[in-house]
Amino acid sequence: MPNRNKNVDPDQVRAAVDAVVAEMEVIESFGKLIDHIEGMSELEVNRFGVCVVTADGDVIEGGEASHPFPIQSISKVFALTMALEAHGDDVWKRVGREPSGDPFNSIIDLERKKGIPRNPFINAGALVIADMLLDREKPQHEDVAAFLADHIGANDFDVDPDVFDKEAKGGYTNRALANLAKSFDNLHHEVDDVMKLYVRQCAIALTCRQLALAGRYLMLSPSGRKKKISLQEAHRVRRINALMLTCGQYDGAGDFAYRVGLPAKSGVGGGILAVVPHVASIAVWSPGLDDNGNSLLGTIALERLSERLGWSVFGSVPQVGA
Structure with a gap:
């Protein structure tokens, strides 16, 4: 579980985001487009965006983080x-x-x-x-x-x-x-x-930046206009995060928890909102979906970002040589 008192180094997050964006550009399997959402079938499946908003207020973006998509x-x-x-x-x-x-x-x-x-x-x-x-x-x-x-x-x-x-x-x-x-x-x-x-x-259309900002309250950290979180709010958010972890990825929630280890919710518009409690809110977008209806590149990106930064509710793993 991430340490709620540990400051996040924005330079480290930027390096991880940049590395993941570069890796997404060379992956050859992008998933499939959904055809029942207006405009989705014309998109290029390899498009990718990511935004990380930390509990300290840093906003780190990569790829097409400013492209709006239906959050579904x-x-x-x-x-x-x-x-x-x-x-x-x-x-x-x-x-x-x-x-x-x-x-x-x-x-x-x-x-x-x-x-x-x-x-x-x-x-x-x-x-x-x-x-x-x-x-x-x-x-x-x-x-x-x-x-x-x-x-x-x-x-x-x-x-x-x-x-x-x-x-x-x-x-x-x-x-x-x-x-x-x-x-x-x-x-x-x-x-x-x-x-x-x-x-x-x-049908609400958000960018990765907007979605990550919207998810800040799920970090269990004060954000935006709020200076503190009540005990009732904290209990509510903890339970929502639990449901996101167990039910948030359609019928692929178990595999996602195994690979990424973070509470998250996906949408067939290609977006995923993920939460690192007390640390960060993350939004990724790529329109190509896997067989469960989750963003294929988005899931891979979150898996690699989690590995690089040691972000998992199941505990971090020290990197080799660290």
């Missing part, structure tokens, strides 16, 4: 945070906390569990979380976009209209999941209202 399922982390802020542990009466073992959009397990999704990071779980957000009274943040603007410190990003329109008009599997959850009385609002909120959060 990464938005589920922020939606879950908002739901827990509003409803506390009542969230877990309607959503589980276990890895699914099935594809992220599987409908079979939802039927087996009588409308209770396995976890908040599969699509069924995210739809129930969206339903909970519609239940809030006088919320601090209107929606995930407002939450992100507050945590990034600026509202200089957009909801991708093409992505929103295509997924709002389609999304038939998600509608089926929502209807099935509603048939078990685990969706309290109209399916169209839940879908609109869910699709909108998935």
Whole structure:
């Protein structure tokens, strides 16, 4: 586990980021593009960006860190945070906390569990979380976009209209999941209202820099306007990080934990948000996906960055000759 009192050397992080960016340029396997997200099928699969924001406030970027991409399922982390802020542990009466073992959009397990999704990071779980957000009274943040603007410190990003329109008009599997959850009385609002909120959060387009800034609160360190973190917030973030580690990479969470060793959440837009508790928030982006729907280059980059800097929740390994 990283030492919360250890200062991070920005020069060391810069050297590691530069080395990883150079290595990503020569890797020959990039993964495959997803075709159901507007504009994704035209991208070059070898594009790559990374940004590291440290607890000390240093921002280190590499590659195409300023290229915006739809965050897709990464938005589920922020939606879950908002739901827990509003409803506390009542969230877990309607959503589980276990890895699914099935594809992220599987409908079979939802039927087996009588409308209770396995976890908040599969699509069924995210739809129930969206339903909970519609239940809030006088919320601090209107929606995930407002939450992100507050945590990034600026509202200089957009909801991708093409992505929103295509997924709002389609999304038939998600509608089926929502209807099935509603048939078990685990969706309290109209399916169209839940879908609109869910699709909108998935269509938010951020750069690696913006995503890393948005994830600072997951470091369990004060950031942005906050001078300190309450005990309640700390417990909440620890639990969110635990779920990111066990459920955040679709059906590849175990392999990701083995290789990278950090809490993280991916999205089929090619982004991954990873957290080094008390040390750093990391965002990577590359649109080529592996068989589980995770960014192939992004996962490799995080694995190598973790190795170079000794960043793992399972303990650091001294480098040879150190």
